[in-house]
Amino acid sequence: MNRGLLRHFLLCLTLNVRSVQALVYGYAVPVLFLLGFGSVFRSDTPPLLGEMGQLMTITILGGACFGLPTALVAERERGVWRRYRLLPVPTFGLVLGTLAARLLIVASALVLQVVLARLAFGTPLPLHPLQSAVAVVAVCLSFLGLGLFVAALAKDVPAVQALGQCLFLPMILIGGVGVPLVALPELVQKIAGFMPGRYAVEVLQHAYADPSGLAGTGFAFAALAVIGCAAAIAGAVLFRWETGLHLGRAARIWIPVALGSWLCVGTVAGLTGHLRTVLPDNATVDQIAEEEIAGVDYRDLPGDNELVSRISPPAASAEDLGRLAPIFAKLSAWPPRRVSDDAQAVRSLVCVAAIADISADPREGDIARAVFEDIKAHYPVERLRRILAWIALYPRQGKTINTAPELGLKRQPHIDIVRSRCVLYAKKYLGRLQGRLPD
Secondary structure (H helix, E strand, O other): OHHHHHHHHHHHHHHHHHOHHHHHHHHHHHHHHHHHHHHHHOOOOOOOHHHHHHHHHHHHHHHHHHHHHHHHHHHHHOOHHHHHOOOOOOHHHHHHHHHHHHHHHHHHHHHHHHHHHHHHHOOOOOOOHHHHHHHHHHHHHHHHHHHHHHHHHOOOHHHHHHHHHHHHHHHHHHOOOOOOHHHOOHHHHHHHOOOHHHHHHHHHHHHHHOOOOOOOOHHHHHHHHHHHHHHHHHHHHHOOOOOOOOOOOOHHHHHHHHHHHHHHHHHHHHHOOOOOOOOOOOOOHHHOOHHHHHOOOOOOOOOOOOOOOOOOOOOOOHHHHHHHHHHHHHHHHOHHHHOOOHHHHHHHHHHHHHHHHHOOOOOHHHHHHHHHHHHHHHOOHHHHHHHHHHHHHOOOOOOOOOOEHHHOEOOOOOHHHHHHHHHHHHHHHHHHHOOOOOO
């Protein structure tokens, strides 16, 4: 039996390789989208790095909404699945074999896309390869569930194209897949929260290019799992093994179950603050909304006494104050903190804590504490909350300082490492201001 299922899996791969339509959907279309995105975003630094999540989602979506159901329905029209039911193997195993073959095809298309992006445009390879693989599998499984649902509903191959477009086009146009969320109006961004494409782009982009990896993407994974499972169950129940079979009234109840999962996910996202508006990369402090501040994720932050982002406890004695006094004096006279732009001044001070931490300075915890006490003393709490959220959510905005010899910090860490460490300190400071982290 196992040998038979393996032979069926290999047969599915062989038939896809021989099919011109399968090759076009599986490989040619992703390459065309890559060239299109590359022509538009080639001036980015580095090119396409911020759009790889979208590109990979389009590839998976095409393979799931068109490639998989087209193959299943075409085989059903030829009577293949009716004959499969006569075999002495579980038909469920045959369906899983077909899904596994499609998963492998989509994965190979993604590898091709990443390699071509590297060769043609100089796009960096995934920052977290293992996490990227996990994200790809999760998105593929969710979207393959949608593909199985489409195959169950479609009467013939032309119907697959129509139903596939009903899923593909909305997610491309208003779901944050083809058009970036940041380019969409606020209302449309909230509508995108009801579609799985938004969450697919989120997990893939985080795994590919975000220094924190998949941290903070738990809701996106849950949304993909709910939508994918609902669609897969509905598709399995409604699956037709031969042409001419009609869906009964009792079976049709699964259609609103599958589509209702989208509504449930969007509603929960709205209630839990996961539909916050995405601002452009050049967002200013004044554009930071309260929902963005409330949505800052404090999970998985390193402890205050760990190797990364150390911070001393508040001064509790004259000895503690005496130890911090020289640092306060140097910070007060430091030129970058005396600029008129308060947001930039705070960012520069947070950079000081980051540089000391990266340099493993013996005073790193005290410097981080002194920075926090300094900004609390010089800026109103409401304004400081907004600035710290801006630093945490938009680390590439403003000027990032990676050296401060005037403060006794001689080392000059790489600016990207300083940015990522600033995110941690900004979150720790913001969490303390809001009472969400103990101080």
